[in-house]
Amino acid sequence: MASLKVYSIGRLAKCVTDSTLKNLRTNYYRGSVRCYSVEEKAAEDPEKQSKQLPNTVEECHKQIETLTTDLNTIKEQSKDFEDKYKRSLADCENVRRRMMKQVEDAKSFAIQSFCKDLLDVADTLSAAAESVPEGAEAGAGAALRSLADGVKLTRAQLSQVFARHGLVAVSPLKEKFDPNLHEALFQQEVEGAEAGTVVTVSKVGYKLHERCVRPALVGVAK
Numbered sequence: 370m371a372s373l374k375v376y377s378i379g380r381l382a383k384c385v386t387d388s389t390l391k392n393l394r395t396n397y398y399r400g401s402v403r404c405y406s407v408e409e410k411a412a413e414d415p416e417k418q419s420k421q422l423p424n425t426v427e428e429c430h431k432q433i434e435t436l437t438t439d440l441n442t443i444k445e446q447s448k449d450f451e452d453k454y455k456r457s458l459a460d461c462e463n464v465r466r467r468m469m470k471q472v473e474d475a476k477s478f479a480i481q482s483f484c485k486d487l488l489d490v491a492d493t494l495s496a497a498a499e500s501v502p503e504g505a506e507a508g509a510g511a512a513l514r515s516l517a518d519g520v521k522l523t524r525a526q527l528s529q530v531f532a533r534h535g536l537v538a539v540s541p542l543k544e545k546f547d548p549n550l551h552e553a554l555f556q557q558e559v560e561g562a563e564a565g566t567v568v569t570v571s572k573v574g575y576k577l578h579e580r581c582v583r584p585a586l587v588g589v590a591k
Contacts, residue, residue: 477535477578484536484577491531492572494524531575539574539585541567550574552584562590 501517531537539550546553546565551574559568567587574585 478580480534481577481580481582484531484534484575484582487527487531488575488583491524491527494520494527495573498524535578536582537576539576539581540570541574541585541587542570543567546587546589550576550581550584551587553589554586555588556591557588559590564591566590 498517498521501520528538541547541551544567546567551567554571557568562568566589568590569588570585571588572586575582
């Protein structure tokens with residue numbers, strides 16, 4: 370029984386001793402590795418610092434020149450990018466204004482074809498109203514006077530509609546000939562008329578918002 374107790378105590382002491390030695394070895398190994406890594410970093414840092422910092426004045430000047438060159442290059446690139454940015458903004462603004470102008474023109478001149486079709490109707494009404502000479506209505510019947518008044522009223526109302534939508538008649542009698550608004554049919558000598566002056570209007574012209582829709586057919590003095 371005593372020998373069993375001695376054997377058990379011996380085994381217990383051996384286990385304690387082995388675990389203690391194992392812990393000591395582990396702690397020692399960890400401490401060695403930590404010290405080695407710290408020493409290695411400390412040894413590497415001076416090498417990096419020595420590589421970054423110049424050792425002589427000449428190397429310092431060379432490094433300053435290199436940095437100055439790099440700085441100038443970056444400044445030129447920055448100016449180039451700024452110029453391209455400003456040009457892009459200007460192009461976008463021009464495109465925006467052009468598109469707005471096109472939209473406004475499309476709104477203003479959308480009825481141009483319709484106006485051209487109505488001009489023949491206006492010419493017919495004008496011819497019908499002017500075909501009745503002045504004073505002839507007094508001797509005519511009531512029906513003829515009503516017809517003549519109706520034609521004149523219709524012509525006046527149509528002229529108001531044209532003006533409301535920007536369609537204006539061009540009758541350039543005794544005005545200077547303008548090739549943008551007039552079309553010369555003939556030239557003739559007229560006493561007292563200056564050369565290049567419109568002396569006869571064969572057909573009235575029209576313009577829509579300052580754009581010529583139909584040129585006036587005229588005769589010009591020479």
